[in-house]
């Protein structure tokens with residue numbers, strides 16, 4: 001094993017010192033986020049969302065953690081406004097612009113899925129696996145249809161130089177008149 005010269009040893013110590021310092025700073029920022037995300041979720045659950053955001057290349061701010069925990073708490077379909085209202089039931093308020101921007105960011109990174117069911121309202125799905133939907137025009141309720149339940153026999157070619165990237169079916173339903 002090669003021995004280090006005094007200069008090399010010094011450099012190595014400086015690097016170790018900086019790394020240690022960074023680590024301490026990083027941990028205190030992390031703990032601050034854990035403490036300041038002032039809602040009723042247990043710390044372990046918040047850590048889970050921090051890991052999830054990081055694994056998708058998203059810096060975990062307190063507001064992003066709060067929005068992620070709101071929509072990803074259970075399998076569900078929610079409009080941006082519903083998510084905004086739920087996120088603001090406790091803790092520090094989150095602005096509408098932040099919620100809308102964050103949902104767009106999450107969708108672009110594949111954490112949630114944007115649903116194109118209503119041109120006037122943005123809806124999001126906490127489940128990102130391929131599946132289809134019923135959309136109730138009266139109640140705006142969205143329910144899942146298993147991907148195997150719909151067989152698409154497409155008798156058309158995509159436009160020149162294009163390939164199909166996704167086939168998502170939305171079946172619109174209405175409440176029966178007599179119910």
Ligand SMILES: [Zn+2]
Pocket residue numbers: 077125127131132133143144
């Ligand atoms: Zn769904």
